[in-house]
Amino acid sequence: MKFQKKLALAQQNIPTSSLPDIIFMLLIFFMVSTVLREVDVLVDYTLPEAIAVEKIDNKRLLSYIWIGSDERVQIDDSIVPVDAVSNIAYQKRMNNPNIIMSLRIDKGSRMGIVSDVQQELRRADALRINYSALVKF
Amino acid sequence: MFRKKKRPGAEISSSGLADIAFLMLLFFLVTTTIDIDTGIDLVLPPWVETAEQVQVRSDNIANLLVNEVGDVLLDEKIIGIPQIKPEIIARIKANPKLIISYKTVRDTPYNIYINVMDQLKLAYIDLRNEYARQKFGTTVDQATEDQVQEIRQAIPQRISLAEPTQAEG
Numbered sequence: 001m002k003f004q005k006k007l008a009l010a011q012q013n014i015p016t017s018s019l020p021d022i023i024f025m026l027l028i029f030f031m032v033s034t035v036l037r038e039v040d041v042l043v044d045y046t047l048p049e050a051i052a053v054e055k056i057d058n059k060r061l062l063s064y065i066w067i068g069s070d071e072r073v074q075i076d077d078s079i080v081p082v083d084a085v086s087n088i089a090y091q092k093r094m095n096n097p098n099i100i101m102s103l104r105i106d107k108g109s110r111m112g113i114v115s116d117v118q119q120e121l122r123r124a125d126a127l128r129i130n131y132s133a134l135v136k137f
Numbered sequence: 138m139f140r141k142k143k144r145p146g147a148e149i150s151s152s153g154l155a156d157i158a159f160l161m162l163l164f165f166l167v168t169t170t171i172d173i174d175t176g177i178d179l180v181l182p183p184w185v186e187t188a189e190q191v192q193v194r195s196d197n198i199a200n201l202l203v204n205e206v207g208d209v210l211l212d213e214k215i216i217g218i219p220q221i222k223p224e225i226i227a228r229i230k231a232n233p234k235l236i237i238s239y240k241t242v243r244d245t246p247y248n249i250y251i252n253v254m255d256q257l258k259l260a261y262i263d264l265r266n267e268y269a270r271q272k273f274g275t276t277v278d279q280a281t282e283d284q285v286q287e288i289r290q291a292i293p294q295r296i297s298l299a300e301p302t303q304a305e306g
Contacts, residue, residue, distance in 0.1 A: 017151055023158035027165060034169035048251040052258035053175040062174065102176060105247050112243030114250070115301045122184040130176040133251055 035059050039077050043068025045106035049136035056130060062102045063092050069106040071113050082116050089124035104132040177254055182298070199228055199237045203253060205244035218249075221256035226263055233292075240299035257296055264292050 043066045066074040202210040
């Protein structure tokens, strides 16, 4: 006996015309749900680790201050001197009263510079801060 | 006369559209941040021109001092960092009004500062969870908004940041 494969007579094209629509849907989801990366970090830092860390729900409230291992301070896109921090923080707080300053500080830094920045923030009345830290397991 | 020629049906292939959309999707994936920010929350005390002296009874204060090499002193006694949490929990239970005065020197490594702060936060988390269990039978994470408010009222975080001093010598 001879087995013969039966070929369907109907055409077997899978319509791909709606594939772009699906991809656009994904694209729009990503555009809506994410925040664009805004700045280039110029300082070199490694975050410390901690157990009691909390997630920050609202990323739009956050403003970052970086302190690198060479004790340079960066806000937004530029390196700033420590005594300029209060002015910048004040401006930011005017635009957004509920601002949370996220301090991304290198774990090898000394407390001197950290405290200087904190004093500047207190002077600008930007009192909500967050020590950025990674989750330790 | 002029008669329109019948052309075969012209189709624009749309298979390339998917590629373009993929390209845009990739661009967004690359340029956006997906990492979640985690960290230790803290509220700084408001700025005052002249540091006003607030008298606090000395038995309501726990002095926590970290020196430049990372040794931790709790009320003049040296203590290991993992021991801070149980010690602080015990002391807050004994005296709910306890204020933790956390002081560093200018040369204290930030890493140690965060580790100690972590211990203090963990101590408060444990205390709040215990209160929540006794009062509401839940953990703080599962408590309602009102309950969380009440827990915060019952066990406030009393961490006082002192300005770091120059290391002696």
